Amino acid sequence: MFPSTLPVPRLPDAKQIPVLRWGIVGPGWIADHFAHALRNHTDQQLVAVSSRSRDKAQRFADKWSIAHACGGIDELLARDDVDAIYIATPHNHHFPDGLRVIEAGKNVLIEKPLALNAGQAKQLKQAAAARNVLCMEAMWCDFAPKYDVIRQLLDDGALGDVHTLIADHGEFFTPDHRIFNQELAGGPMLDLGSYLVGFSVFVGGAPTSIVAKGQDAAGGVNGQTSMLFTHAQGMHSVLHTTLFSNTPGTAVIAGRGASIVMDGQFYAPGHFRLTSSDGSRTLHWEEPNNRYDQLCHEINHFAWCIGQNRIDSPRHSLDTAILTLSAMDEVRKQIGIVFNEELL
Ligand SMILES: NC(=O)c1ccc[n+]([C@@H]2O[C@H](COP(=O)([O-])OP(=O)(O)OC[C@H]3O[C@@H](n4cnc5c(N)ncnc54)[C@H](OP(=O)(O)O)[C@@H]3O)[C@@H](O)[C@H]2O)c1
Structure with missing residues (x-):
């Protein structure tokens, strides 16, 4: 049946979106857009960034007024003031980086693709369930x-x-x-x-x-x-x-x-x-x-899932x-x- 109007998009209620403290791994091209969207189109906090190069992490931190620049993922994961980690490294780093985040007991948003193959993705799912943390693929659309x-x-x-x-x-x-x-x-x-x-x-x-x-x-x-x-x-x-x-x-x-x-x-x-x-x-x-401004929707949805005690996104x-x-x-x-x- 042809509708009389288009449906209204269902977005999470702002009152049900807790404010998370985010850390970024891999401050490259998409991470820059992510930081922009988070800062300008959400109420989330961006508190830490890690790079293989401390200088590079510091430059990104300076650009986005991020308090902590870490010289590697382990330094970031050791911080207890970070609730959620966004992985923005190249594809073949998603699985090892994601697994490290999960094993550190932190919630993780992993750039697409979630992993190189279905076998790796299943391992991430199992690990997230075992640690009771949210793991979500950043398939922004x-x-x-x-x-x-x-x-x-x-x-x-x-x-x-x-x-x-x-x-x-x-x-x-x-x-x-x-x-x-x-x-x-x-x-x-x-x-x-x-x-x-x-x-x-x-x-x-x-x-x-x-x-x-x-x-x-x-x-x-x-x-x-x-x-x-x-x-x-x-x-x-x-x-x-x-x-x-x-x-x-x-x-x-x-x-x-x-x-x-x-x-x-x-x-x-x-x-x-x-x-x-x-x-x-x-x-x-x-x-x-408004292209990458709309990364805000994956960020808000992730935080909403945390607010609902979910370890997997219903969307x-x-x-x-x-x-x-x-x-x-x-x-x-x-x-x-x-x-x-x-x-x-
Ligand atoms: N959602 C979207 O619209 C969208 C758009 C573009 C890309 N992506 C996804 O985001 C991911 C990153 O893409 P990008 O274009 O942002 O990548 P990029 O800028 O080339 O690299 C991102 C970061 O990964 C780290 N990195 C680069 N080469 C590495 C290597 N050889 N070993 C370990 N780390 C390395 C670097 O961090 P450090 O050197 O600082 O450690 C770099 O800043 C990809 O998986 C892609 O599919 C998504």
Whole structure:
């Protein structure tokens, strides 16, 4: 049934969001945006930062008025004035860094992907349960208002039977970027592809079959991958990611009754339209393209989970992250990509 209006996004009640004292591990590109969002768009406190280089930690601390600059993760974990740690290191450091945080008894928000593969992600889940701490993947789009509107439209059956998801995510990277570095689990799959595969799981659930083709890039990493997933309810996901070039980053969720067209980058803040299949009715989702300001939603949701004594997010559970990584494991198996850590 086509709705008369779009659903209202469900965000946590501000009164139910406790103020946490945060520490950051890996003060790089995304950590800078995280600090900006936390400082300007939440009531959370940012109290410590750690880097392999104390000087670098100090520079980041000076920029964001953070009280404590630590020369390594152990120094940060030894602090008893830190409630939550945000891991913003490269992909292959998420698992070892996340495990150290959990074993130190602290709550952890880990940048996407949660880990290199589903096996590592399951270990994180088990460790977090054993220590009774919150572990959450920072899949920022899943906490954003736009995704919650789409979540409600899907749950309400506003699109009818959904048969097709088409999405792409390609970005041009210069050869010096870590995405070309085999030592840092490079290739587009974990960086860009995690949004695509995550979105496919978000819309259609776990894939029941996967066909993938890859093309290598220089440096021994995958350069681009095309994927076809089928899902239990008959949906097909047609997905493509590349590190060679910019692509529009659009997505279409096509149902018998209506379709959603996300004509900006689907995973980022921006507009979408819901149009009935006969073309007679359209509803528009409009929002400012305030990009990384919207990291505030994952931060607030994490703090809300702590306030509710949860060790897993009801909005983006560890099982969801594990399903996504399982699908990416199968894609990598088919295109012949094995990460260094998996060779051990
Ligand atoms: N949510 C989003 O929109 C978004 C956007 C971009 C990236 N990400 C994710 O965030 C993570 C970090 O991405 P980024 O682009 O911010 O990375 P980055 O700036 O290249 O690196 C982040 C930090 O990781 C540490 N690091 C770099 N190389 C390392 C190495 N060889 N060994 C150990 N630590 C190393 C460095 O910290 P120190 O040298 O200070 O220790 C660095 O500041 C990635 O997993 C990515 O998928 C998410």
